Amino acid sequence: MEEMKRDLLNPFPWYKAMRTSKPVFRDSEYGLWNVFRYEDVKRVLSNFKEFSSQFGKAFNPAGGPISESIINLDPPRHTKLRNIVSRAFTPRSVEKMEPAIREICENLLSVHRDGKFDIVKEYTSPLPVTVIATMLGIPVKDMNKFKRWSDNVVGGSESNYAEFPAIMKEMIEYFRKMMVEREKEPRDDLITAIINAEVDGDHLSELESLGFFILLLVAGNETTTNLISNSLLCFDENPGTMNEIRSDKGLIPRAIEEVLRYRSPVQSIYRVAINDTEINGVKVPAGSIMVPWIGSANRDESIFPDADSFDINRKENRHIAFGEGIHYCLGAPLARLEGKIALETLLEKYHMITIDRNSPIVPQDSTIVYGLKELTVKVS
Numbered sequence: 001m002e003e004m005k006r007d008l009l010n011p012f013p014w015y016k017a018m019r020t021s022k023p024v025f026r027d028s029e030y031g032l033w034n035v036f037r038y039e040d041v042k043r044v045l046s047n048f049k050e051f052s053s054q055f056g057k058a059f060n061p062a063g064g065p066i067s068e069s070i071i072n073l074d075p076p077r078h079t080k081l082r083n084i085v086s087r088a089f090t091p092r093s094v095e096k097m098e099p100a101i102r103e104i105c106e107n108l109l110s111v112h113r114d115g116k117f118d119i120v121k122e123y124t125s126p127l128p129v130t131v132i133a134t135m136l137g138i139p140v141k142d143m144n145k146f147k148r149w150s151d152n153v154v155g156g157s158e159s160n161y162a163e164f165p166a167i168m169k170e171m172i173e174y175f176r177k178m179m180v181e182r183e184k185e186p187r188d189d190l191i192t193a194i195i196n197a198e199v200d201g202d203h204l205s206e207l208e209s210l211g212f213f214i215l216l217l218v219a220g221n222e223t224t225t226n227l228i229s230n231s232l233l234c235f236d237e238n239p240g241t242m243n244e245i246r247s248d249k250g251l252i253p254r255a256i257e258e259v260l261r262y263r264s265p266v267q268s269i270y271r272v273a274i275n276d277t278e279i280n281g282v283k284v285p286a287g288s289i290m291v292p293w294i295g296s297a298n299r300d301e302s303i304f305p306d307a308d309s310f311d312i313n314r315k316e317n318r319h320i321a322f323g324e325g326i327h328y329c330l331g332a333p334l335a336r337l338e339g340k341i342a343l344e345t346l347l348e349k350y351h352m353i354t355i356d357r358n359s360p361i362v363p364q365d366s367t368i369v370y371g372l373k374e375l376t377v378k379v380s
């Protein structure tokens with residue numbers, strides 16, 4: 001059954017088959033240990049004493065800024081570095097961004113369009129990159145560069161891997177310049193906060209600071225873009241939802257939670273098994289690279305009744321789209337806020353929004369992030 005093809009736009013039948021037939025499975029091609037059931041995925045994601053996040057060097061032995069960033073670190077260093085920025089990302093801090101986010105959404109939609117446009121290119125993609133660049137303190141004129149970098153780093157395709165070293169070099173040079181500027185003249189932005197931070201009496205190393213900037217830049221772009229575009233796809237398939245949220249905008253946050261479950265923007269994550277262990281009766285040796293499939297866990301029918309139905313009125317929605325445990329997504333409140341404002345602004349601007357089924361719906365070429373490269377909508 002494992003040979004059944006994983007369809008990029010619809011991987012869910014494959015997950016279902018794997019949850020039933022091989023819930024913990026080592027693939028022979030890459031030697032990765034795939035985990036599919038909700039409770040097992042949660043355990044691998046959250047139990048940092050058993051499963052390390054320091055897998056970066058397994059893929060890139062030379063290391064690099066991303067290997068030094070919190071997403072690739074275990075405690076105690078992880079805890080200390082995460083604390084530096086966690087205050088900037090609490091729901092209360094993020095709420096202050098609301099007017100700026102609304103303005104960005106309105107500006108993006110203010111361009112006159114003739115009833116049909118690619119909403120990824122024109123709306124869902126520029127929004128998060130503009131927001132995080134504002135928080136980091138990066139000039140708006142560099143936005144296109146940023147988008148290109150972030151697409152490459154999270155892309156996960158062969159061509160992305162080939163371009164990666166050159167992109168990394170470009171990013172490092174860019175952020176080095178930004179750091180020098182802030183050292184001369186501090187500003188009220190995240191770059192300044194990170195270079196001024198002290199952990200155990202020391203500043204972060206240059207590589208750690210670079211890792212932080214790059215992580216913040218890339219972690220929230222593609223993911224938030226996908227959350228918004230995936231919402232439109234879910235609503236279009238379930239036209240009742242669009243009417244429901246249009247007549248009661250207070251339902252938008254619940255609808256977003258169901259999109260996060262049903263079409264999770266991050267489908268898979270990596271960990272490394274620290275010791276020999278056992279998952280669901282299967283022995284997993286120390287050093288194994290684990291792939292807990294969030295996208296599968298969120299469709300596990302033992303946790304979510306009628307898991308393959310999209311239902312914004314679901315009673316309990318314990319999805320793990322933002323992960324679980326100490327690495328739980330730092331940007332979750334920001335992503336939720338951006339998603340809510342983006343959908344509200346769309347509904348205010350247009351009476352009708354449907355997907356143009358005559359245009360291609362192009363999925364992203366990745367097993368890690370899930371979403372659309374292109375989505376043409378018809379609006380009136």
Ligand code: HEM
Pocket residue numbers: 045053070071072082132215216219220221223224227264265266269270321322323324326327328329330331332334335
């Ligand atoms: C819908 C949008 C998003 C989704 C689905 C998402 C998903 C995730 C997931 C699953 C993790 C856990 C990784 C792990 O366990 O190894 C994570 C971590 C992280 N996310 Fe997000 N993310 C989103 C948006 C954002 C945004 C907007 C930002 C910031 C601007 C952000 C910043 C981060 C950071 C810094 C981490 C690492 C946290 C740590 O290791 O302690 N994310 N995200």
